[in-house]
Amino acid sequence: MIEYNISPKNFISLDGNKIASFVSEADSNVDQDTVDSFGKEWTTFSTFSDEDIRIAGDQYFDIVTDKMIGPASMVLDIGCGTGRWAKYLASRVKFIEAIDPSSAVLSASKLTAGNKNIRITQSGVDVIPFPDESFDFVFSLGVMHHLPDTQDAIQKAANKLKKGGHFLIYLYYSLDNRSLFFRMLFLPVHLLRMIVHRLPHGLKVIVCDILAVILYVPVISLAKLIRFLFPSKLWYKKMPLAYYCDKSFQIIRNDSLDRLGTPLEKRYSRKEIEMMLRKAGFTEVIFSENEPYWHAVARK
Ligand SMILES: C[S@@+](CC[C@H](N)C(=O)[O-])C[C@H]1O[C@@H](n2cnc3c(N)ncnc32)[C@H](O)[C@@H]1O
Structure with a gap:
């Protein structure tokens, strides 16, 4: 030390x-x-x-x-x-x-x-x-x-x-390597963050868990489906949240809270x-x- x-x-x-x-x-x-x-x-x-x-x-x-x-x-x-x-x-x-x-x-x-x-x-x-x-x-x-x-x-x-x-x-x-479509998708998520981060902690955890299930999981599942259908291509990597294809639900829950629940983010x-x-x-x-x-x- x-x-x-x-x-x-x-x-x-x-x-x-x-x-x-x-x-x-x-x-x-x-x-x-x-x-x-x-x-x-x-x-x-x-x-x-x-x-x-x-x-x-x-x-x-x-x-x-x-x-x-x-x-x-x-x-x-x-x-x-x-x-x-x-x-x-x-x-x-x-x-x-x-x-x-x-x-x-x-x-x-x-x-x-x-x-x-x-x-x-x-x-x-x-x-x-x-x-x-x-x-x-x-x-x-x-x-x-x-x-x-x-x-x-x-x-x-x-x-x-x-x-x-x-x-x-x-x-x-700042999504600088992403398409315009991808960047536009980010706008509603940003607005959601503005609301969620102000909630009291207990409620924030519940809301972020719900969002992990209804927002993260379906989008990740779509990326996984594209990976399954076109295994030789890397198209799925261009999908939002493709990063989570090999992550556990615990990591997804944690990151949902991290991304949507933190007051200061640049x-x-x-x-x-x-x-x-x-x-x-x-x-x-x-x-x-x-x-x-x-x-x-x-x-x-
Ligand atoms: C998203 S977490 C990342 C934690 C860890 N590096 C990881 O990836 O698992 C951000 C961390 O930065 C810490 N943090 C916030 N302000 C800080 C500061 N002024 N100096 C050092 N760390 C700070 C927070 O307490 C928090 O644990």
């Missing part, structure tokens, strides 16, 4: 373990409603099967090569949520410091309890309690589009990387993400051509 460079503000006790907390009201690059919403979300969805983690993990980390990480790598996971990607990566690296400002740290601590090379810390991206240039690899998956200042968050991640280290980021795409084009990475000092930006869009890896 890497020694904290500031003192914790607090400790959270869990099953005899102590999780150091560094969150403070002075943190500015944070949307508290979003953090609270995620804290509740990750309490609702705190466990994932090894199979679920492996299938989605292989997709997020498809562009991460053994030259970027290895048995000696010190890794930072920013916005770890349940810690599922830290758990996915743990066997390939030396140590993972996983941070999140929400109460998700409790779920993360439980999910990663068997991994001695993962430490969970309650902290946001604003004040990451480790010295600059301490990490060989930093990743942040599905996090920085939920922050008021995404560019600043990318810069904070860059600061923690050693020179030559790599950063893996996943940000929601979307970026591939070009915008590349610009933000380069502005933060990254070079050699490589985008995955596969879903989820967009995830990219870059070198400091």
Whole structure:
């Protein structure tokens, strides 16, 4: 592990373990409603099967090569949520410091309890309690589009990387690689989100579960049917929600809540993400051509 460079503000006790907390009201690059919403979300969805983690993990980390990480790598996971990607990566690296400002740290601590090379810390991206240039690899998956200042968050991640280290980021795409028809379909979903995210948590979970059944499942089933009818073509991949063809219903429920229930959400084009990475000092930006869009890896 890497020694904290500031003192914790607090400790959270869990099953005899102590999780150091560094969150403070002075943190500015944070949307508290979003953090609270995620804290509740990750309490609702705190466990994932090894199979679920492996299938989605292989997709997020498809562009991460053994030259970027290895048995000696010190890794930072920013916005770890349940810690599922830290758990996915743990066997390939030396140590993972996983941070999140929400109460998700409790779920993360439980999910990663068997991994001695993962430490969970309650902290946001604003004040990451480790010295600059301490990490060989930093990743942040599905996090920085939920922050008021995404560019600043990318810069904070860059600061923690050693020179030559790599950063893996996943940000929601602005559908910039999709057809006009596909983009128009997104409009009613966006309007739905504007209503759903304002509901109280319990009702939000019920509504998102219903939407998972009446919206996600039929569209995914159509994509699966096209895959079945035309196995040699990749037409199904152009269908909305085709990403979920090989995902469990638990993942679909979780993502329904994630996509429709989160207060602050921004979307970026591939070009915008590349610009933000380069502005933060990254070079050699490589985008995955596969879903989820967009995830990219870059070198400091
Ligand atoms: C969509 S979840 C993704 C969690 C995890 N990376 C995953 O993919 O399973 C977004 C996470 O970002 C965290 N988050 C929100 N604001 C943050 C901030 N200012 N700094 C770091 N993480 C933050 C939330 O608490 C939440 O757990």
